[in-house]
Amino acid sequence: MNKSVFSAVVVVAVLGGWMASGVSGNDSEQKDKPLEVKKKPLMKVTVLESKVKTVQRFVTVQGQVEANRSVEIKVEVDGRIAEIAVQEGQRIASGVSIVTLSADYRLKQLAQAKAVLRQRNSDLSASRKLKKRGMIAENRLIADQAGVQTARAELALIQHEVDSASVQAPFDGVLNSRVVELGDYLQKGNVVGVLVDDTVLKVTGQVPQKNVGDLQLNQAVEISLSNGLSAFGNLAFISRIADSVTRSYRVEVTLDNPQLKRLIGLTASLKLPLGTEQGHLLPNSVLGLSTNGDLQVKLLDRQNxxxxxxxxxxxxxxxxxxxxxxxENITVITEGKDFVSNDEIVEPVSAVTASTDINSSTVDTADSQLAAKE
Incomplete structure (x- = not known):
């Protein structure tokens, strides 16, 4: 082989090996380098810090306003109405005569009874003198004493009938109705009218048996009336016996009515205190339902x-x-709870911060719009 050709082959081989080693080295470095994994951003939720507080428990029941006292006025003796002194709706004081029955014949009976009593007293006086002289027997004196007692009893009876001819109010109140007229003849027990005491009212209701044990007499009760008025009264009565049908207990709340407003017969709502309990006051947005239908909230621990x-x-x-x-101390999710699951790590944003961010974003947007207009 030509020497120059051999040299060219060697140079090509060396260059090829060098290039191959360079490429191989880059692949090895890339394989050894760890893959970069993009982290999924954490879900943001709005949270609220809450500390347990003492809360007053209540039970609310429906009821009605009644008169503190209401009575049917009835006559105690027979007679014809000779005078009507009070009209329907008139306010009267205790002892005021409402109607008066004719009493002419009773006045005559009264005079006769007084005369008989005087005669019996005279007979008794004479018998005592004769008894001292021994001129009459003991039983004669006893008979005259009995005669005096009988005459006194008859006089008292007639006097009561005369007094009863005037039908009087037993207490202060309003004659809410009158069912008789002048000249009507009434018998003992007949109704003249209805007298109502409306200076103090009572609101009655039925409390469930599970709550009645937590009630206390004389505690303040909030009353909301159907006419829009509200007031506070005192729990004056709790029944000792449950209603045979509803198994609830009757309660009465007294309510002062100094302005004498027409409130009797209105429906009312009674908000009765039941004692205190420890709890958290949270917004409606925290509440959810479990798969079992239980009420639940979602919380965050210190690790979010x-x-x-x-x-x-x-x-x-x-x-x-x-x-x-x-x-006692909790961090509760107020917004975003429906988008996160148990054991998930999230990014909390306090309710105050979230509100600030919203306001800031609104300002920035407004500034941008102004800048664009300019």
């Missing part, structure tokens, strides 16, 4: 890991719900 807790509602509030069944 999602967990679920079953809760019970203590009561509702204008700001949301009071829940029990949670730890």
């Amino acid at each position: 890991q999602v967990s679920t807790a079953v809760v019970e509602i203590i009561r509702t509030d204008k700001q949301g719900f009071w829940f029990k069944g949670l730890a």
Whole structure:
């Protein structure tokens, strides 16, 4: 072989080997280099820090407003109505005469009874003198004493009938109805009208048996009336016996009515205190349902890991719900709970920060729009 040809072959072989080794080296380095994995961004959720507080429990029941006292006025003796002194709707004081029955014949009976009593007293006085002289027997004196007692009893009976001819109000109130007219003849027990005391009212309702044990007499009760008015009263009565049908207990709440408003007969709502409990006040947005239908909320631990807790509602509030069944201090998800699962790591954003970001974004957008116009 020609020497120059041999030299050319050697040069080509060396160059080929060098190029092959260079390519092979790059592939090896790429294989040894670890693959870069793009991390999936964490889901952002809005959270709220909450600390347990003492909350007042209530039970709300429906009821109605009744008069504190209401009575049918009835006559105690027979007679014809001679005078009507009070009209329907008139407010009267205790002791005021409402109607008066004719009492002419009773006045005559009263005069006769008084005369008989005087005669019996005179006979008894004479018998005592004669007894001292020994001129009459002991039984004669005893008979005259009995005669005096009988005459006194008859006089008292007639006097009561005369007094009862005037039918009087037993307490302060309003004659809400009157069912008689002048000249009507009434018999003992007939109704004249209905007297109502509306200076103090009572609101009655039925409390479930599971709650009645937590009630306390004289505690303040919030009352909401069907006419839009609201007030506070005092729990004055709790029945000792449950209703035979509903198994609930009757309660009465007294309500002062100094302005004498027409409230009797209105429906009312009673908000009765039941004691206190520990709970968290959280917005409505935290609440969800488990697959079993239980109420639940989603929480974050210190590692921002999602967990679920079953809760019970203590009561509702204008700001949301009071829940029990949670730890003393919690971080609860308020927005985004439906997009995360248990054990998932998330990026929490406090409710305050989220609100600030929204406001900031709104300002930036407004500034951009102004700049574009300029």
